[in-house]
Amino acid sequence: MADPRTSGSALPRLARSRLPVPGVKRPPHAPDAGIVHLGLGNFHRAHQAVYTADALRHTEGPWGIRGVATGRGRRGAHPVIEGMSQQDELYTVLTLGQDSGPAAQVPGVHHRGLVAARQAPDVVAAIGSDTTRIVSLTVTEKGYSLAGDGSSLDLDDPAVRADLDGRGDPVTAIGFLVRGLQRRLRGHASPLTLLSCDNLLGNGERLRALVGEFIGALPAPERDDLQAYFTTSVSTPSTMVDRIAPATTDEHRALVARCFGVHDTVPVAAEPYRLWVLEDDFRASRPAWEQAGAVFTADVAPYELMKLRLLNGAHSLLAYFGLLRGLPRMDQAVADGPVGAAVRAAMTEEILPTLTVPDDVEGPAYVEELLRRFANPALGHRTAQVGSDGSLKIPVRWAGAIEENLRAGRVPPVLALGVAAYIRVVTGGPDAFDEAALGVVTDPATARLRKLAARAGGPAQAARILVDAGGFLPEHVAAHGEFTSLVAEYATALGTPRGIDAALSGALRTGH
Ligand SMILES: NC(=O)c1ccc[n+]([C@@H]2O[C@H](COP(=O)([O-])OP(=O)(O)OC[C@H]3O[C@@H](n4cnc5c(N)ncnc54)[C@H](O)[C@@H]3O)[C@@H](O)[C@H]2O)c1
Numbered sequence: 212m213a214d215p216r217t218s219g220s221a222l223p224r225l226a227r228s229r230l231p232v233p234g235v236k237r238p239p240h241a242p243d244a245g246i247v248h249l250g251l252g253n254f255h256r257a258h259q260a261v262y263t264a265d266a267l268r269h270t271e272g273p274w275g276i277r278g279v280a281t282g283r284g285r286r287g288a289h290p291v292i293e294g295m296s297q298q299d300e301l302y303t304v305l306t307l308g309q310d311s312g313p314a315a316q317v318p319g320v321h322h323r324g325l326v327a328a329r330q331a332p333d334v335v336a337a338i339g340s341d342t343t344r345i346v347s348l349t350v351t352e353k354g355y356s357l358a359g360d361g362s363s364l365d366l367d368d369p370a371v372r373a374d375l376d377g378r379g380d381p382v383t384a385i386g387f388l389v390r391g392l393q394r395r396l397r398g399h400a401s402p403l404t405l406l407s408c409d410n411l412l413g414n415g416e417r418l419r420a421l422v423g424e425f426i427g428a429l430p431a432p433e434r435d436d437l438q439a440y441f442t443t444s445v446s447t448p449s450t451m452v453d454r455i456a457p458a459t460t461d462e463h464r465a466l467v468a469r470c471f472g473v474h475d476t477v478p479v480a481a482e483p484y485r486l487w488v489l490e491d492d493f494r495a496s497r498p499a500w501e502q503a504g505a506v507f508t509a510d511v512a513p514y515e516l517m518k519l520r521l522l523n524g525a526h527s528l529l530a531y532f533g534l535l536r537g538l539p540r541m542d543q544a545v546a547d548g549p550v551g552a553a554v555r556a557a558m559t560e561e562i563l564p565t566l567t568v569p570d571d572v573e574g575p576a577y578v579e580e581l582l583r584r585f586a587n588p589a590l591g592h593r594t595a596q597v598g599s600d601g602s603l604k605i606p607v608r609w610a611g612a613i614e615e616n617l618r619a620g621r622v623p624p625v626l627a628l629g630v631a632a633y634i635r636v637v638t639g640g641p642d643a644f645d646e647a648a649l650g651v652v653t654d655p656a657t658a659r660l661r662k663l664a665a666r667a668g669g670p671a672q673a674a675r676i677l678v679d680a681g682g683f684l685p686e687h688v689a690a691h692g693e694f695t696s697l698v699a700e701y702a703t704a705l706g707t708p709r710g711i712d713a714a715l716s717g718a719l720r721t722g723h
């Protein structure tokens with residue numbers, strides 16, 4: 212791949228002629244960075260940045276974005292920050308549809324980014340600046356420093372404790388936010404909106420609770436004024452975010468080069484579909500995102516729940532079933548007969564009945580639309596990517612639907628098989644699926660779950676132990692004998708060669 216600094220077709224030059232670049236002035240004339248974004252990953256670059264660029268084409272405003280690469284231990288060069296910096300802070304969003312050829316857009320809204328692990332004081336200063344009106348986040352489920360209960364702040368995490376102590380630079384996202392709020396309070400006390408764009412249930416309330424807990428754990432003199440400022444001047448609206456944006460591959464880079472003549476080292480691929488539903492509670496103004504198609508509503512919760520249970524819930528099922536069937540990509544998983552049939556059955560018969568879908572949505576049509584979106588072969592979305600971090604995703608994606616089925620007196624067979632498949636993938640690793648061909652599934656709980664499983668005499672007992680003590684399902688689900696027995700039965704099947712095939716048809720026969 213050509214080096215964009217030396218190539219005649221580097222993004223900065225070509226973007227201005229061959230790709231649609233919005234009329235946003237970039238540095239040194241960029242609009243003020245009214246937004247600081249923690250977690251400069253693919254999703255933010257394909258979603259919020261695109262909405263912001265499109266909104267700015269309609270209504271100007273101080274809505275440049277200063278992206279921050281967060282996460283621990285990233286002290287060296289950060290590929291996205293470096294790549295964007297070498298391209299005048301530009302990158303391509305490659306839209307890959309099923310019925311049309313690739314399209315490209317260059318958002319062009321970013322200022323020079325920051326690497327949190329190296330430039331922590333600058334990050335605190337950016338959050339603390341009076342030109343900053345919104346601090347948004349896509350830091351993954353891992354980035355919220357959640358305790359084992361999945362909702363409170365992990366005060367046992369040494370990084371959280373160090374951030375509370377405050378003698379060193381912040382490390383955690385919550386630590387950065389609170390130290391930035393403190394800077395604002397001491398400087399100008401202007402209002403701010405904290406905007407979580409992660410796939411968390413009630414992401415705004417969750418973020419509010421975590422920041423509040425952190426502030427509450429500070430020593431009294433620091434705590435009280437900050438608490439008052441946080442209560443009166445900082446809002447945390449909830450959002451439902453949706454656009455499938457897989458990890459970037461060399462194929463995506465090659466496609467950008469072939470179709471658009473642009474050598475972009477850090478493009479991001481995404482499906483054409485996008486949706487953003489937000490609570491309109493912005494303390495210090497916001498971009499006119501509605502002009503870019505965002506939907507503002509008083510209550511995001513029904514949209515969020517529907518999306519997390521149906522889209523993300525089905526995504527995780529496809530990922531684990533797909534891995535065990537040897538399928539590297541999500542579109543292959545949904546096109547696979549047994550996997551596709553089981554996931555469709557789970558969506559329509561185990562998940563949809565647990566939801567009150569918003570008035571403007573038709574449940575079965577939404578399911579069909581999701582299955583069509585998952586089938587997009589152009590995205591190259593990996594089952595191993597979606598299957599990673601299951602210990603943090605399952606509580607959000609499956610636990611509620613399982614609970615509601617059990618409450619209604621019904622054991623949901625495909626979701627039970629999903630739990631057994633997750634256990635098999637996370638504890639079995641290379642014994643369960645071909646890591647060399649499919650990719651490694653990472654999960655912060657892997658070592659702990661493998662240790663628990665190692666105590667068991669076999670897969671069924673391991674499944675019982677993990678359902679009970681794995682920390683990814685609520686206690687009353689774990690205490691449900693019939694559910695746990697079904698998971699254990701499936702775990703036994705999955706321990707045998709091609710056991711997934713029999714288990715999938717068994718799950719379909721059992722309940723559907
Ligand atoms: N990619 C999608 O299709 C999609 C769609 C909707 C929502 N989301 C949400 O966006 C999140 C990020 O997805 P992505 O595709 O941008 O992933 P990504 O891997 O491209 O980026 C993840 C970002 O999170 C940061 N991060 C990871 N661990 C962290 C930690 N412990 N503390 C702080 N920061 C941490 C990383 O530095 C990185 O900037 C998802 O977890 C999800 O909540 C993603």
Ligand SMILES: O=P(O)(O)OC[C@@H](O)[C@@H](O)[C@H](O)[C@H](O)CO
Binds near residue numbers: 526
């Ligand atoms: O991004 P993750 O890893 O939290 O989850 C993987 C996918 O399920 C998710 O990113 C979906 O693609 C997305 O939520 C669609 O809007």
